Amino acid sequence: MRKILFALVFVAACSFSAHAQFGKIKVDKVASAVSKGVKSFTLTDAELKGYADQSTKWEDEHNHLCKTTDEYENTKAYAARLENIVANIPADLVKEYNLDIKAYHVTDVNAFARPNGSIRIFTPLMDLMTDEQILGVIGHEIGHVVNKDSKDAYVAALRMSALKEAAGAVGGDKVQALTDSQLGDLTEALGNAQFSQKQENGADDYGYEFLKKCGKDPSSMAGALGVLLKLQEEAGSPENSKFNKLFSSHPDLKKRIERLNKK
Numbered sequence: 001m002r003k004i005l006f007a008l009v010f011v012a013a014c015s016f017s018a019h020a021q022f023g024k025i026k027v028d029k030v031a032s033a034v035s036k037g038v039k040s041f042t043l044t045d046a047e048l049k050g051y052a053d054q055s056t057k058w059e060d061e062h063n064h065l066c067k068t069t070d071e072y073e074n075t076k077a078y079a080a081r082l083e084n085i086v087a088n089i090p091a092d093l094v095k096e097y098n099l100d101i102k103a104y105h106v107t108d109v110n111a112f113a114r115p116n117g118s119i120r121i122f123t124p125l126m127d128l129m130t131d132e133q134i135l136g137v138i139g140h141e142i143g144h145v146v147n148k149d150s151k152d153a154y155v156a157a158l159r160m161s162a163l164k165e166a167a168g169a170v171g172g173d174k175v176q177a178l179t180d181s182q183l184g185d186l187t188e189a190l191g192n193a194q195f196s197q198k199q200e201n202g203a204d205d206y207g208y209e210f211l212k213k214c215g216k217d218p219s220s221m222a223g224a225l226g227v228l229l230k231l232q233e234e235a236g237s238p239e240n241s242k243f244n245k246l247f248s249s250h251p252d253l254k255k256r257i258e259r260l261n262k263k
């Protein structure tokens, strides 16, 4: 049973995508939200940041955010380790993208970025990787922010969920306060968001150059993907149609690793 659970949570992780099902949040309203249709609307950068900040606050409140002041030794250790890893990132980059990089102590193997510069790394992923590989994952996530993939995914999720009814009424730079239920819908919609192979390749390339910028071995980017590939291979045989189907909907890890190894 444990193996099956592990395999399932991994599916959400194999591309470090925008998934946000952290193993604790339970939201079941999104299916209806998505099917209700969508109004078109535009957002200013200030509005986008206003909404993304609300999402981050909500997500941080609904997951165990590891802090160096934590009362629990294990989560305190995760926070301290991540702080050391993050210290390798050039300060100008942190400032330019308003990077806020923290760990969630949850059950899934995953990581994600929001367009406001919030990046969350899940502790089961930290357990599997070296510090340099984790830095590679962080670089990959920053790549999604820099390439505006995170912005596109967030705006799409807003359209599908929280603002589907209110969008027409929102104007100017006014950011409405989202309700708890809207924020839950939004997180769920972000969890279902998926990046294209092209977007993942772009983020991998960014992560590769980012590692060099941090003075680290860029091959750790491929190394991080290799850890996930190994997990994927251990998760089940190709004959297992259920897993095969799930994995087939995700960008091919092997191809991504081969691309990076060519560099």
Ligand SMILES: [Zn+2]
Pocket (backbone or CB within 6 Å): 015, 016, 017, 018, 140, 144, 195, 199, 200, 203
């Ligand atoms: Zn990605």
